[in-house]
Amino acid sequence: MPGEQPARQVWKVSELTRRIKGTLEGAFGSVWVEGEISNLRRPASGHAYFTLKDATSQLRAVMFRSALAGVSLPLKDGLQVRGYGQITVYEAAGDYQIVLRKLEAAGEGELMLRLEALKKKLTAEGLFALERKRPLPALPQHVGVVTSPTGAAIRDILQVLKRRFGNLHVVVAPVRVQGAGAAEEIAAAIDLLNERGGLDALIVGRGGGSLEDLWCFNEEIVVRAIVRSRIPVISAVGHEIDWTLSDLAADVRAPTPSAAAEMVVKSKAELERRVADAARRLGLGAQAAVLAWRNRLDRAARTPILRDPLQVVRQRQQTVDFLGVRLHNALAGLPQLVRQRAETSAHRMELAMRLRLAESGRALQHAQAQLRLLNPKAVLTRGYSLTRLPDGRLLRAAGEVQPGMILKTELAAGAVLSTVTATEGEPHDGKNSQNTKLRGSTDAPGKNRSGDGKRQSRSGENGGRVRGGPEAGQTLLF
Amino acid sequence: MVAAFEEGQKLAKLCSSKLNEVERKIELLVKKADGTAAAEPFTGE
Numbered sequence: 001m002p003g004e005q006p007a008r009q010v011w012k013v014s015e016l017t018r019r020i021k022g023t024l025e026g027a028f029g030s031v032w033v034e035g036e037i038s039n040l041r042r043p044a045s046g047h048a049y050f051t052l053k054d055a056t057s058q059l060r061a062v063m064f065r066s067a068l069a070g071v072s073l074p075l076k077d078g079l080q081v082r083g084y085g086q087i088t089v090y091e092a093a094g095d096y097q098i099v100l101r102k103l104e105a106a107g108e109g110e111l112m113l114r115l116e117a118l119k120k121k122l123t124a125e126g127l128f129a130l131e132r133k134r135p136l137p138a139l140p141q142h143v144g145v146v147t148s149p150t151g152a153a154i155r156d157i158l159q160v161l162k163r164r165f166g167n168l169h170v171v172v173a174p175v176r177v178q179g180a181g182a183a184e185e186i187a188a189a190i191d192l193l194n195e196r197g198g199l200d201a202l203i204v205g206r207g208g209g210s211l212e213d214l215w216c217f218n219e220e221i222v223v224r225a226i227v228r229s230r231i232p233v234i235s236a237v238g239h240e241i242d243w244t245l246s247d248l249a250a251d252v253r254a255p256t257p258s259a260a261a262e263m264v265v266k267s268k269a270e271l272e273r274r275v276a277d278a279a280r281r282l283g284l285g286a287q288a289a290v291l292a293w294r295n296r297l298d299r300a301a302r303t304p305i306l307r308d309p310l311q312v313v314r315q316r317q318q319t320v321d322f323l324g325v326r327l328h329n330a331l332a333g334l335p336q337l338v339r340q341r342a343e344t345s346a347h348r349m350e351l352a353m354r355l356r357l358a359e360s361g362r363a364l365q366h367a368q369a370q371l372r373l374l375n376p377k378a379v380l381t382r383g384y385s386l387t388r389l390p391d392g393r394l395l396r397a398a399g400e401v402q403p404g405m406i407l408k409t410e411l412a413a414g415a416v417l418s419t420v421t422a423t424e425g426e427p428h429d430g431k432n433s434q435n436t437k438l439r440g441s442t443d444a445p446g447k448n449r450s451g452d453g454k455r456q457s458r459s460g461e462n463g464g465r466v467r468g469g470p471e472a473g474q475t476l477l478f
Numbered sequence: 479m480v481a482a483f484e485e486g487q488k489l490a491k492l493c494s495s496k497l498n499e500v501e502r503k504i505e506l507l508v509k510k511a512d513g514t515a516a517a518e519p520f521t522g523e
Contacts, residue, residue: 139496172507
């Protein structure tokens, strides 16, 4: 019977759905939810539709274009995210879903909080202060690299270094650059390279990766090792957009490992070009200077005084003549008394001038006399003579001559050639050689004067006796 | 002035020689069993 049955309440789908929607929205409101993105679709509207899932469940999610604008990470399937939004129901499909207003990589939030806290602490210690930054050396020749020996970074760095400066000494300290223990290895490597010494700069870094991958370069132990390094450190972590605390602590931050290599080592070709350029400009400068001096010299040589010095004298002479005539005329016109006085003055002047000329003349003669005294040949006029061996040397000892040798004796006037007949203890027998014309040959040896006699007697002690020597008596041996 | 020129020439020569002072060498620091590190030629270029 129809009346016995309780009245059915039949909902329209839309009504029911609206009811469910109201209940759900009221019960949950806005929530944070974490899951993995899958089935991502981005139609032309610019909105993003995807599913958030974990091991056992999934949740439809939508993010409208306006909300997407505030999301920094690129959406892709498989990405672990944490989103904030409102649970709602899409009535047309009967699906419940979450409309996301915020989205960030899962785990990022906590990491960022830790990072901010550490950054604040180390900043307060002054580790990132600009005053601490040291300049990189102008010409590093020994460069240390702290990175993975197998990564892309070391290849990039070595390639750039090789290209820019062929002859460079590079020491690679191999380390892990991500995961547990990486930070400790990096810090130890920085310390090790400092202990080894002899390095001009250190490159510390790795290639690009996720925030977690780069995390070890945010660790305090690495930051402190960089700060401690006595060698200037250039950091090169990830890509241009990645910033780590290592970058803040380093003396120089490079956007990429390749850029680090370029910043540390200047191009050798460029340096060589600069040296050559400087040398060339030096040469040009010198040339210009020489040219300038030559021009000055030429100009000076063209001046009248140098071109014809006598002309100047002649001009002066003319002036003197002219003045003389004027003086004469002037005197002629003067009264007798004045003229006499002027003549007296002129006479005195002339006398004074003559006196001075005479004085100068005497001084000159005195100087000439002294000069003459210093001339060895002047002594010859006093009767001494110089005897030379055939080879031109002066004869000083009887032992230097052999019988038969022809000696030349220079006198004050002219010279004499004589042949040696005997030396050494042979009594002179007066046997003259053909050409001998000895002046003063009859003089006694005792007539030697002053120091000359000493030399004479020494040659006598040796037993040397040269004809025309002791006999000449006044032979002067220099 | 001549002295300055000569010094300039000397400096240019010095700079050139500085650029060629060091020989190319790529080394890898390897930890040995006793904990010390030794440099070996790096081959992973």
